[in-house]
Amino acid sequence: MIRAELRKQVRRPRTWVTLAALAGFAFTLTLALVVSGPERPEPVGDVPLLIVPATSGLTVPVIALSSTMKFFLPLAVAIFAGDAVAGEARWGSLRYSLARGLSRTRVLAAKALVAGLLAAIAVGLVPLAGLAAGVAAFGWHSLAVGDGGAATALNPSLATFAPAAAVGRLGLATAYLAAGMTSIFAFALFLSTVTTRPLVAVAGGVGLAIVSRVLNADYLPGVAVLSPLAPINDVDLWQRLFLQPARTDGMVAFGELQAVYVAVFLGLAWWSFRRKDVLT
Amino acid sequence: MAADPGRPVLRVRGLSKRFGRALALDGLDLVVQPGEVVGLAGPNGAGKSVTFRILLGLVRPTAGVVELFGEPIKPGARALARVGALVDGPGFVPHLSGLDNLRLAWRLTGRPEAEAGLGPALELAGLGEAIRRPYRTYSHGMRYRLGLAQALLGRPDLLVLDEPATGLDPGHLRVVRAAVASAVERGATVLLSSHVLPEIESLCTHAAVLQQGRLVAAGRIADLVGPAAAVHLEVDDPDAATAVLSGLPGVCRVARAGDALGAVGEGLRPAALFAALDEAGVGVLAFRRGRTLEQAYLDLLETAGEPGSGRR
Numbered sequence: 001m002i003r004a005e006l007r008k009q010v011r012r013p014r015t016w017v018t019l020a021a022l023a024g025f026a027f028t029l030t031l032a033l034v035v036s037g038p039e040r041p042e043p044v045g046d047v048p049l050l051i052v053p054a055t056s057g058l059t060v061p062v063i064a065l066s067s068t069m070k071f072f073l074p075l076a077v078a079i080f081a082g083d084a085v086a087g088e089a090r091w092g093s094l095r096y097s098l099a100r101g102l103s104r105t106r107v108l109a110a111k112a113l114v115a116g117l118l119a120a121i122a123v124g125l126v127p128l129a130g131l132a133a134g135v136a137a138f139g140w141h142s143l144a145v146g147d148g149g150a151a152t153a154l155n156p157s158l159a160t161f162a163p164a165a166a167v168g169r170l171g172l173a174t175a176y177l178a179a180g181m182t183s184i185f186a187f188a189l190f191l192s193t194v195t196t197r198p199l200v201a202v203a204g205g206v207g208l209a210i211v212s213r214v215l216n217a218d219y220l221p222g223v224a225v226l227s228p229l230a231p232i233n234d235v236d237l238w239q240r241l242f243l244q245p246a247r248t249d250g251m252v253a254f255g256e257l258q259a260v261y262v263a264v265f266l267g268l269a270w271w272s273f274r275r276k277d278v279l280t
Numbered sequence: 281m282a283a284d285p286g287r288p289v290l291r292v293r294g295l296s297k298r299f300g301r302a303l304a305l306d307g308l309d310l311v312v313q314p315g316e317v318v319g320l321a322g323p324n325g326a327g328k329s330v331t332f333r334i335l336l337g338l339v340r341p342t343a344g345v346v347e348l349f350g351e352p353i354k355p356g357a358r359a360l361a362r363v364g365a366l367v368d369g370p371g372f373v374p375h376l377s378g379l380d381n382l383r384l385a386w387r388l389t390g391r392p393e394a395e396a397g398l399g400p401a402l403e404l405a406g407l408g409e410a411i412r413r414p415y416r417t418y419s420h421g422m423r424y425r426l427g428l429a430q431a432l433l434g435r436p437d438l439l440v441l442d443e444p445a446t447g448l449d450p451g452h453l454r455v456v457r458a459a460v461a462s463a464v465e466r467g468a469t470v471l472l473s474s475h476v477l478p479e480i481e482s483l484c485t486h487a488a489v490l491q492q493g494r495l496v497a498a499g500r501i502a503d504l505v506g507p508a509a510a511v512h513l514e515v516d517d518p519d520a521a522t523a524v525l526s527g528l529p530g531v532c533r534v535a536r537a538g539d540a541l542g543a544v545g546e547g548l549r550p551a552a553l554f555a556a557l558d559e560a561g562v563g564v565l566a567f568r569r570g571r572t573l574e575q576a577y578l579d580l581l582e583t584a585g586e587p588g589s590g591r592r
Binding site: 004007008011092093094095099104105275277 | 381
């Protein structure tokens with residue numbers, strides 16, 4: 001069943017358009033950095049890190065991840081998850097799968113696994129495309145990270161990573177970011193089992209990301225009590241992996257928060273899908 | 281695997297379904313025996329489609345039991361693997377070809393491709409080379425034929441067809457007839473619904489009439505039509521004809537459907553009937569003695585209180 005689902009989704013134009021858009025973003029970003037003056041330091045994230053694109057191609061995937069984590073990646077993840085069940089319901093093919101006596105749990109699991117795989121590919125594609133384009137544009141050199149919180153950009157570097165070490169940290173950062181998207185994925189998948197309109201489920205996933213960002217004590221001090229519960233507020237902690245020594249405080253707690261949201265939303269998706277009256 | 285002799289293919293007991301405050305099915309009982317071709321008739325909202333959806337495990341009943349091949353039906357029931365269905369129109373993945381869609385649908389069942397019977401299904405659908413085109417490029421009729429081919433995959437023991445020919449050209453009806461005939465030939469049971477009663481009359485051995493979620497009548501079509509003395513007319517002025525027929529001696533009931541009228545009674549004399557209509561200036565376009573299923577259906581709905589049916 002998983003292979004059949006994978007075949008269906010892989011041959012779908014939406015899949016390729018979404019992935020191409022993400023890869024295209026990384027290439028466009030690289031082009032923009034080349035054109036707009038790669039010697040200028042780029043602040044990255046809330047830490048903030050300061051990196052100079054021209055110093056190494058490894059700077060581009062870091063900038064790309066930072067630029068996409070708040071909207072484009074949640075959108076891509078929500079597209080794959082939100083369309084998983086609702087898309088088939090809209091086509092009408094879902095009822096024929098279920099009418100052949102397939103287990104609803106297995107159908108949902110297959111859809112969730114394939115959508116999860118595509119979402120993971122989407123998250124991984126951004127740094128990979130950024131790395132490819134960055135190395136082509138700026139070369140394969142050590143990654144120097146400066147202190148963006150200091151008064152000037154001329155402060156000495158916080159750290160310098162050899163290319164292999166930088167790639168390792170980039171891998172960890174990507175994995176952390178992917179984990180940070182799981183709550184959005186699970187929420188969009190849950191909505192996908194409730195509605196027959198994929199757009200509603202996708203919008204719901206993106207909406208959760210937006211609401212999460214709004215419930216941020218940095219922007220709205222009055223909601224500080226809710227801030228720790230916001231599903232993706234701490235998704236940018238990966239940037240601390242590029243400090244020397246790397247800081248991981250808060251990352252485990254964020255992972256636990258994701259696990260809770262994933263358990264709740266996937267549980268709701270399973271409960272909803274098993275009980276759902278399939279009317280389309 | 282053929283249906284077990286002696287055990288009903290389908291047994292529905294006290295089936296009810298409520299959507300919010302709307303009662304879609306109200307204590308439906310129905311039994312379908314192996315080899316029968318049963319037509320479900322009834323006006324819109326009578327509960328035909330929801331009955332199909334429940335027996336396919338797509339909708340959960342509020343009350344009652346559905347058994348297919350002796351197994352209570354719930355989502356994922358094993359008995360559903362023996363059912364082929366076309367319900368609420370076809371549903372396929374738009375970017376895949378018709379052939380890929382059929383193969384994909386079959387692969388999902390996890391059964392060997394040799395059991396699919398893809399060749400006969402494709403032959404029946406008659407899509408030719410178009411079977412390799414993306415589904416989204418198909419016309420309405422082609423989509424239905426592909427849906428029919430999907431329903432026939434695996435040579436199901438029960439074929440469920442919901443309004444299989446509604447809104448389609450006569451050529452498609454021929455394909456539906458062929459599908460039903462091939463299913464019956466290999467001993468399968470067929471359950472279909474239609475608004476077109478002549479279609480049910482020509483395809484089915486049995487019929488069940490639903491109204492407002494309840495079973496009004498069920499049985500062999502010959503029994504439902506009955507031996508009642510009746511005439512069936514098509515006239516150019518149905519209002520005047522209804523008045524004339526209602527006033528004739530021996531006529532106990534007149535029912536109307538568009539320009540068609542049916543009169544039931546004792547000792548009906550066609551000559552007297554023609555004379556009376558002629559005198560009233562009503563032209564007779566068609567005349568037939570005896571009842572059709574359509575007439576029996578209208579009578580049944582009348583008896584059950586269907587609004588809009590003329591009743592004397």
